[in-house]
Amino acid sequence: MAHFPFHRSIKLFFILVLLLSLPIPSVFSEGTVVRVYFEGEPIHFTDAQPLIKEGRTLVPFRKLFETLGFSVEWIDTGQLKQAVGTRDGLEIRLTIDHNEAKVNGSSIPLDVPAQIIDSSTMVPLRFVSENSGYQVTFSTTGSEASVQIRTAVSNTLVEPYVVKGRVVDANGKPVEGADIFADNQLLYNSNLLTVTDVNGYYRIELPLLATTWNMGGSHTLEGYVVDLTPEIDKPFAGNTGAIRNFTIESETVKGELYLYMDLNSFIEGYREDQVELILTPVGPLAGGSTGKVITGHGHNFPGGFGMNDVPVGTYKVTAKHTSTDGESKQLLVRKRNEGQYAESAEIEFSPLVEGIYQAEVEVKVPK
Incomplete structure (x- = not known):
């Protein structure tokens, strides 16, 4: 022909x-070392360590529930195993190897179920934390992932050494799981990465460096990687912080x-x-x-x-x-x-x- x-x-x-100019991605996957912080302080896990499974962070259920102020209960009837946390009228019930959890009796689907791994009961960190009223943010540096659990705060207040914002689609609906990066303008290929939560929000805590940052991101829709369109497309100083919101536009x-x-x-x-x-x-x-x-x-x-x-x-x-x-x-x-x-x-x-x-x-x- x-x-x-x-x-x-x-x-x-x-x-x-194009191949040579593409950034080398930082992989947030199984085998990544995970550090978890609550209100800025590290959570020390003793019986088992946090791990990544199918892109989700699993942590020992008792330590997480107690850190968030819950009373915990373990139910084992032989055929049914459940981890239950209660606090001030809130009950979260996770059934082992079941893809639904219950929050105050209402069923909510899970991407990854609670499960027993090496004799430790592991539960999805983001699901438990966000349904307890906290905000969860992820970032990666090299082979380590940092997970921050904080009391939900206003996303309209600029904070020093913090960049945050929201991702929505063309109709204004929040986009969960969008990839966001903060590009360090001082050090080559030292991006900080995170993903948006169920409400489309993200938060990245920046290192105490005298440098500027650019923001960008992408999301996969209909099998295609879609670039995010920033509302404000200009760099900012790390010490001042910034709010950078994005939208997804198929065009x-x-x-x-x-x-x-x-x-x-x-x-x-x-x-x-x-x-x-x-x-x-x-x-x-x-x-x-x-x-x-x-x-x-x-x-x-x-x-x-x-x-x-x-x-x-x-x-x-x-x-x-x-x-x-x-x-x-x-x-x-x-x-x-x-x-x-x-x-x-x-x-x-x-x-x-x-x-x-x-x-x-x-x-x-x-x-």
Whole structure:
């Protein structure tokens, strides 16, 4: 199969530059050393240590409940095992290996259940703390994670050496689990990372350094990594602190659609820049938007020929060729190197590297 050249060396060069320029992520995963603090003071666990499982922090139930002021009870009927904490009219009941907990009798789903690990009863820290009225923030430095449990305070008051804020979607709803980073402008590749809580809030405590910080973040929606849009996009001094809120806008996720031609079927008078592509969204785009039909001709851009800045998602693609004398002819299309040519083809943008998406389509003149 032949196709028009598209400066592949240029494309590979840009890919290499992008790969080398991407930040090295700090991984908050199983095996990470976890330090837990309550109102700024470390919690010392003796029987077992906090651990990460399926992206959630589990801690020994008795020490956590007692630190938060609960009376604790362990129920074991043989078939049913429960960890129960009560405090001032509040009851939190977690059943071992059960994906629902009860808060004052109401069932609430859990991402990770309470469980017995190496003879210690471990419970999800964030769930217990936030349902007790506390705010939980996470940050990572190297292979260590720091978890802060604090009394919930106003998110509109600027605090020295603290950056905090909220992430919402285009409709103003809070976004849980969005990744937020504070980029240290003094030390290379020393970002502080955290995630938003169930109400979309985050908080990062900054080290006592004479430096400025930039904020950024991302979130995964519909299988795509979506960049967060800051309300205020400018650096701030660590000693003054800052509030930086973000929104998720699907329009920020764009990809490149590469157009290839079947040279064996193209005859004199047919040119690649006269091929018109019609992209009809199939299902939601990144971020959940419905999207619009996109019609356009291919053009050269760094890396190849086709259409760039296309909102990522899945599309039904059709194509036609319009000659200089105005004659229009329907073309056959397919996803590049896959299946048979047809009047339309379904293509889906996929990541080249994290945050960079592309799709490829081939067109052919019918016999």
